[in-house]
Amino acid sequence: MLFYTRSVVIVSVFGFFLFGAFPSSVPGQVPLNGIEANATLPKLALVPIERNQDALTPFEKTELRRLFGLGLRELARRPIRGVLGYEQEYWRNPASVYVLRPDDVSLNGHVLTVEAFRGVPGMHVTRGTGYDDFAIMRNFSGSSTEKFLAMVDGREVLQIMGGTVNATGEGVPLEILDRVEIIRGPGASIWGTNAVSGVYNVVTKSAAATQGDSVRLVLRDDGTFLGDYVHGGRAGEDAFYRIWFRDQEYAEGTLSSGLPAKDDGYFRKVGFRYDKTLSRDIDFTFAGALGKRRVDHVLDLSQRLYYDNSAGTLGATPLVPIANLPTHIPGTWPSSRASDLSMPAGFTRYEYWGEMPHDAGHLRTKLSGVSDSDLEWSLAFYAEQYKTFLGHVGHRWERKEYDIDFRANTILGDRHNIAFGLASRHMNLEVEDVVTPPWNFPVIDTIPGTTTPSSMVPTSDIPILDYGENPTKFDRFSAFFQDSYEFTDTLLLSAGAKFEESDLAGTGVQPGARLSWAVNEYNVLWSAYSRAYRTPSLVERYTKVSYARVWVPTDPADPLNPAKGFWMNQSFAGNPNNEKEETDAFEIGWRSQPWVDFTVELSLYHYDTTNAIFSGPPIYEAHDVKTSGGEFTFDYSPFHYWTLKGGASRTISKKEGVETNNFPKTLANFSSHIRLRDDLTFTQNFYYAAERTIPSAYNPQFIPAHLRMDLGFIWRPDESLEIGLFGRDLLDPHHPENMYQDLELEPARVERSLLLSITKRF
Amino acid sequence: MWFTSFAIVSVCVCFNASFGKTDFSEDARTEARLKAAYLAHLLHYSTWDEEDLPSARSTVGLAVVGQDRHHFAQVLLFLIDELKITLQGRKVKVFSLARIPDADEENEVFKDCAVVYFLQSEENRWSECTLCDKKGVLAIGEGSKFASEGACVSIVRSRNRVKLLINREGYASRNLKVSSRLLRLRSTVEIYQKGS
Numbered sequence: 001m002l003f004y005t006r007s008v009v010i011v012s013v014f015g016f017f018l019f020g021a022f023p024s025s026v027p028g029q030v031p032l033n034g035i036e037a038n039a040t041l042p043k044l045a046l047v048p049i050e051r052n053q054d055a056l057t058p059f060e061k062t063e064l065r066r067l068f069g070l071g072l073r074e075l076a077r078r079p080i081r082g083v084l085g086y087e088q089e090y091w092r093n094p095a096s097v098y099v100l101r102p103d104d105v106s107l108n109g110h111v112l113t114v115e116a117f118r119g120v121p122g123m124h125v126t127r128g129t130g131y132d133d134f135a136i137m138r139n140f141s142g143s144s145t146e147k148f149l150a151m152v153d154g155r156e157v158l159q160i161m162g163g164t165v166n167a168t169g170e171g172v173p174l175e176i177l178d179r180v181e182i183i184r185g186p187g188a189s190i191w192g193t194n195a196v197s198g199v200y201n202v203v204t205k206s207a208a209a210t211q212g213d214s215v216r217l218v219l220r221d222d223g224t225f226l227g228d229y230v231h232g233g234r235a236g237e238d239a240f241y242r243i244w245f246r247d248q249e250y251a252e253g254t255l256s257s258g259l260p261a262k263d264d265g266y267f268r269k270v271g272f273r274y275d276k277t278l279s280r281d282i283d284f285t286f287a288g289a290l291g292k293r294r295v296d297h298v299l300d301l302s303q304r305l306y307y308d309n310s311a312g313t314l315g316a317t318p319l320v321p322i323a324n325l326p327t328h329i330p331g332t333w334p335s336s337r338a339s340d341l342s343m344p345a346g347f348t349r350y351e352y353w354g355e356m357p358h359d360a361g362h363l364r365t366k367l368s369g370v371s372d373s374d375l376e377w378s379l380a381f382y383a384e385q386y387k388t389f390l391g392h393v394g395h396r397w398e399r400k401e402y403d404i405d406f407r408a409n410t411i412l413g414d415r416h417n418i419a420f421g422l423a424s425r426h427m428n429l430e431v432e433d434v435v436t437p438p439w440n441f442p443v444i445d446t447i448p449g450t451t452t453p454s455s456m457v458p459t460s461d462i463p464i465l466d467y468g469e470n471p472t473k474f475d476r477f478s479a480f481f482q483d484s485y486e487f488t489d490t491l492l493l494s495a496g497a498k499f500e501e502s503d504l505a506g507t508g509v510q511p512g513a514r515l516s517w518a519v520n521e522y523n524v525l526w527s528a529y530s531r532a533y534r535t536p537s538l539v540e541r542y543t544k545v546s547y548a549r550v551w552v553p554t555d556p557a558d559p560l561n562p563a564k565g566f567w568m569n570q571s572f573a574g575n576p577n578n579e580k581e582e583t584d585a586f587e588i589g590w591r592s593q594p595w596v597d598f599t600v601e602l603s604l605y606h607y608d609t610t611n612a613i614f615s616g617p618p619i620y621e622a623h624d625v626k627t628s629g630g631e632f633t634f635d636y637s638p639f640h641y642w643t644l645k646g647g648a649s650r651t652i653s654k655k656e657g658v659e660t661n662n663f664p665k666t667l668a669n670f671s672s673h674i675r676l677r678d679d680l681t682f683t684q685n686f687y688y689a690a691e692r693t694i695p696s697a698y699n700p701q702f703i704p705a706h707l708r709m710d711l712g713f714i715w716r717p718d719e720s721l722e723i724g725l726f727g728r729d730l731l732d733p734h735h736p737e738n739m740y741q742d743l744e745l746e747p748a749r750v751e752r753s754l755l756l757s758i759t760k761r762f
Numbered sequence: 763m764w765f766t767s768f769a770i771v772s773v774c775v776c777f778n779a780s781f782g783k784t785d786f787s788e789d790a791r792t793e794a795r796l797k798a799a800y801l802a803h804l805l806h807y808s809t810w811d812e813e814d815l816p817s818a819r820s821t822v823g824l825a826v827v828g829q830d831r832h833h834f835a836q837v838l839l840f841l842i843d844e845l846k847i848t849l850q851g852r853k854v855k856v857f858s859l860a861r862i863p864d865a866d867e868e869n870e871v872f873k874d875c876a877v878v879y880f881l882q883s884e885e886n887r888w889s890e891c892t893l894c895d896k897k898g899v900l901a902i903g904e905g906s907k908f909a910s911e912g913a914c915v916s917i918v919r920s921r922n923r924v925k926l927l928i929n930r931e932g933y934a935s936r937n938l939k940v941s942s943r944l945l946r947l948r949s950t951v952e953i954y955q956k957g958s
Contacts, residue, residue: 044864044871046825046857051843055836060795061844067799068841075800076950079922080793238948277949281921370921411922489788 057521058593059091073208079376083409083419084484084494084514085190088181092492094514094526095187096122096589096603096631100180107673108685109712109726109755111218111226113180113202114167118687119669121647122184122198122631126689126738127750129263130224130250131295133167134738137198138184138605138629138651139663147534147581149195152202153287154405155364155382158194160427160474160504161397163537168267169291169360170202173228173244174759175214176273178205184631185605186532186585187512192423192478192498193505196534196583196609206285207232207240207275213762221754223251239276245269250295254749256736261748262353265295282369290361298353299392299464300699300745301438351745352438354391361385377408393743394434395465401427417484419496425476429538433463443549444566448573451550462546462569470542470576476502490518505535505580524591534581540613540620541578546571547742575620583609597637604630614655615695615742625660627653646670664690664705679717683726685710696741703747706735712755722759729753790832796924797917798837801879801902804915804926805849809939812850814898815876821853823874827862828881838879849876862887868896875899880908888913897937909954914938916954929954 056064066089067075082090088097098120105116114133118125124136137148150157150165157170183199191199210232218226225248232242245268252264271289278284361384368378382403389396402425409419442458482496497511512530519525539545548570555564589603611622629651636644648668653660668688675681687708694701712726729735729752736747815822824842826835839856841847848854854877862884863871868891872878880888880903888903889911901913909916909929914936916927926944928951933940944951 044859044861044867046823046859046871046875049826049835049839049856049858051839052836055833056840060791060837061840064795064799064837064841065844067795068802068845070799072800072803072944072947072950075796075803076923076925076947078796078924080796080919080924081789081922238946280925280948280952283949370923374921376922486788 054521058596058598059521059524061596062593062599063089063091071209073206081411081417081486082484083417083482084492084516085187085482086409086419088183091591091593092516092518092524092526094492094494094516094528094589096184096587096601096605098182098184098633100182102174102177105174105177106722106724106757106759107681107683107712107714108671109683109710109724109728109757111220111224111755111757112168112171113174113177114171116180117182117200119645119671119685120182121633121667121669122629122649122651123182124664124667124689127748128738128740128744129261129295129297129748130253131168131263131265131267131293132738132740135165135167135200136663137182137200138607138627139197147194148197149191149193149199151200153204153364154201154366154380155362155384155403156194159386159399159537160535161399161429161538163540166358166360168248169269169293169358171246171269172202172204172271172289173230173246174216175228175230175761176204176210176242176244176271178203178209184603185528185587186530186583190419190480190482190496190498190512192480192510193476193500193502193533193535193580196532196581196585196607204273204287207242207273210242211240214760215762216757216759218755218757220251222253222751223249225249235274236276239274241272241274243270243272246271253751254734256746256749262296262298263748265293267291267293267295279369281371282367285364285366285368287365288361288363291359293356293358295356295358296353297356297390297392297743298351299436299743301350301352352392352436354394354436356389356391358386358388360387373410375408375410377406380405390465392436393464394436394439395463395467396432396434397467398430399427400429401425415486419480419482419484421480423476423478425474427474427476429472429474431467431472433466435461435463439464439546439549441567443569444552445569446571448544448571451568451570453568458566462571464546465539466544466546467538467542468544470538471503474503476500476504478502492516500533502535504541505533508533508580522592522594526587526589526591528585528587528589530583530585530587532583532585534583536578536581536613536620538574540574540615541576542574544571544573545615545742572615572620575622578611578613578620578622581609581611581613581622583607599633599635601633602630604628612655623655625653625655627651641675643673644671661691661693662695664692666690679715681714681716683710683712683714694739694741694747699745701736701739701747703736703738706737707731720761722757724755724757726755726757727752728755787832793919793924794832794834794837797904798834798841800917800924800926801838801877802841802845802847804900804902805847805854805877807941807944808900808914808933809941810850810876810898810900811937814937815850815852816874818851821855822849822876823857823872824849824854824877824879825857825859825872825875826879826881827859827884829860829883830858830881834879834881862891865890872896872899877902880904880913899936900938901932901936914940926951927954928952931956 089099100116104119105113110116114135117123117135122138126134139147152170158165181201185198187195187199210230212232214230216228227247230242230244235241248267250264253261255261269289269291273287276284363383366378366380370376384401387398405423407421409417411417440460442460443462444456444458445454445462446452447454478498478500480496480498482494485493493515495513497509499509501507510531510533514528516524516526546569549567550570551565552568553565558564585605585607587603587605591601593599607627609625612625614621614623631647631649633647646669650666670686672684673681689706691705692703694703708729709731710726710728712724714724716722734749734751737750739747835856835858842854876898877900882904885905885907888908902915903913904917906916906918906927909927912932914929914932918925918927928940
């Protein structure tokens with residue numbers, strides 16, 4: 001608490017003394033060269049304008065560069081007075097914002113956009129198996145569950161079943177990526193439920209901006225491959241289209257123990273977009289995509305089934321020796337058996353793996369415009385179908401979802417810009433759980449979270465995940481109102497609330513207020529309060545998880561005799577009463593741009609969360625969590641050929657007053673781009689994550705602190721060709737980062753790799 | 763504790779900032795930046811006859827005429843300098859002029875200018891300007907009146923946006939060409955029709 005008290009004092013001192021006490025030149029008061037002089041001249045003559053460095057603030061200069069970089073279409077859509085919080089790159093935006101551009105992916109040797117999140121202070125990006133990238137932001141649970149809202153072109157892509165984002169499945173070709181807006185911290189009053197730790201929104205380019213053809217090929221030394229093809233063309237008067245294809249092939253990786261990770265497979269996706277300007281003030285967009293992924297996933301069985309897990313720690317005694325397993329355990333199901341150093345001597349590792357197919361498609365249509373009464377509006381409709389089967393645990397679901405979203409804003413008088421909107425969602429799921437072969441034998445079931453038998457009649461019909469007869473249809477209705485109020489030229493306030501009525505989260509109001517003060521030409525201070533909700537995933541809420549089976553001997557004198565004992569199921573259940581996690585978030589921030597090529601940002605936050613969900617056993621529990629932290633970000637170009645970017649974050653989280661260790665307390669990143677020649681750039685990237693422990697029901701994993709170094713050269717002989725060669729993770733041959741808690745026994749190796757990327761535009 | 767701290771800081775920010783500037787010029791400065799970006803693009807989308815321009819190694823003039831309350835000329839100069847914007851390969855030099863000159867002064871004053879940009883303050887005097895007849899001068903003005911009264915382009919504020927109104931006759935009469943790509947941008951550009 002002392003840390004935060006100090007922080008508040010520091011910011012206050014900044015506000016009152018450092019900036020407020022010294023006279024500052026206010027934008028707009030700088031004398032102009034020439035014009036005033038002209039007024040006194042008897043005869044008119046042109047007066048050459050000389051650069052007055054103080055006429056524009058560094059923030060304005062940066063925005064000018066950005067504005068000129070926009071095409072005329074985008075320029076015509078830029079509002080003169082915007083809604084605070086809509087334009088993320090606006091320097092007075094009272095939020096901790098980071099905007100990723102395609103160059104942040106390609107110049108830093110990343111294959112997918114999600115990997116580039118490693119360069120965002122406050123975000124913790126980890127790799128599990130070859131196709132699993134986990135991104136977490138200011139997190140307080142440390143699990144694979146992402147407690148932030150992820151969107152692609154305004155479409156929510158958070159999977160309600162597991163509460164995760166399939167970052168690979170939602171990926172788009174780099175050529176069509178315009179930017180990713182990452183807003184750290186809750187913004188529920190605009191964005192809505194699940195915008196707790198933050199929001200990221202992937203924004204793709206308009207079809208008009210991707211005319212022609214392009215190919216991007218990325219090849220890693222282990223054989224992993226990604227290929228993108230994008231074609232764009234004209235489809236009539238002021239109408240454009242594009243189609244694209246992606247193929248990603250995964251080579252098999254290795255687990256930390258050296259065993260094969262069985263994570264090879266592929267992901268293929270096709271997408272399209274059609275944009276038409278219907279009239280001067282009405283635009284129409286129709287877009288969609290279809291993706292297919294075929295991979296396997298492994299479920300460790302060693303302690304779930306073959307070895308006693310009652311002690312809760314791998315290798316703890318008493319273990320049930322495999323040689324003496326009861327004979328009624330079938331030996332026919334597919335498994336891998338391998339000697340493993342991570343297992344105690346004389347024991348064998350057992351795994352079961354199954355296919356994890358994933359098929360998903362969506363359609364998006366949007367109509368937007370400005371009415372005669374200056375009301376800027378948009379009406380969007382989204383339809384999505386998502387089918388997957390987690391073959392390793394026998395959990396299949398299909399989700400159909402329909403969303404309609406109306407938003408509008410208008411200027412009211414000299415000082416207000418009001419925004420409001422209505423949205424409705426209908427979701428329908430079909431869930432099927434099957435018993436996978438390793439679990440298909442008679443067992444005594446127990447009351448979830450206990451060892452008390454629920455029936456003494458053995459059954460073979462207990463799947464690992466059991467959704468049961470729980471609800472499968474969910475509706476949500478929401479409305480929001482926000483007013484951006486300009487007190488003065490330097491002081492902006494945004495206040496609003498989102499009202500939501502939902503089958504999952506009940507009825508609630510999520511208010512928020514954000515204040516931005518441009519102290520002088522170089523400094524902006526901001527503060528914010530938000531209340532945000534997160535809807536627990538359907539697994540957390542409704543699903544019974546049978547995570548293990550325990551051999552119970554009935555004759556202590558002969559504990560391994562298969563005739564003198566029985567198998568007992570161990571489970572924990574979702575909690576239907578876990579309606580929503582509620583977070584009160586307080587943020588303060590400072591953004592400074594003393595000159596045009598140097599920007600620093602500092603943001604501090606404190607989250608007070610009630611009913612934060614943590615997985616069992618014995619049950620999915622709700623706890624109070626307090627999280628505090630901050631992020632520091634800088635962007636500096638000491639010379640025109642050298643750019644430095646980086647940042648660091650620090651966070652402390654306490655669950656019921658006890659400090660947690662499931663999220664790295666310190667994260668840092670540093671990136672250097674040196675243009676050696678006009679066509680050749682040398683990049684260096686460093687990423688640091690402090691130690692943490694991956695929580696798990698029976699095998700928590702300690703992940704040591706890790707420093708990663710990537711080096712690369714990018715050759716751009718002209719606008720149409722880019723070739724990059726990168727060495728990634730050069731400081732060590734491999735290290736662990738993440739795994740699915742409660743499912744996997746150990747993380748996969750994130751290995752040193754070489755990467756070749758080629759982009760060609762035709 | 764945190765709520766208290768947060769409230770204190772917020773109130774302090776409000777209180778301190780209330781001593782700041784109170785005129786609402788931020789919108790106008792934003793508008794000026796958008797207009798300057800448009801103007802920089804227009805140099806690319808317009809074509810001059812080489813005969814109407816000085817030699818290839820020369821500098822061409824761009825005059826900003828009128829009461830420049832929001833640093834439009836400085837904004838434009840920053841764009842041109844930083845982004846090395848040229849006019850058909852020639853460097854562009856930005857000049858200012860407080861008002862539209864009298865008719866007998868015009869040719870002398872604008873003799874080296876290939877672009878003249880009239881600020882809003884000159885909208886009412888524009889009809890007196892004989893610049894309409896000068897070859898090789900891209901005449902652009904703030905407000906719809908300019909295009910409707912002979913200028914090549916009006917940059918207009920409409921519905922909280924900045925858009926272009928293009929007078930093709932204005933281009934033709936000055937021996938200039940406008941890109942068909944620009945004219946096809948219906949969301950950005952309105953073509954001026956006589957009598958409309």
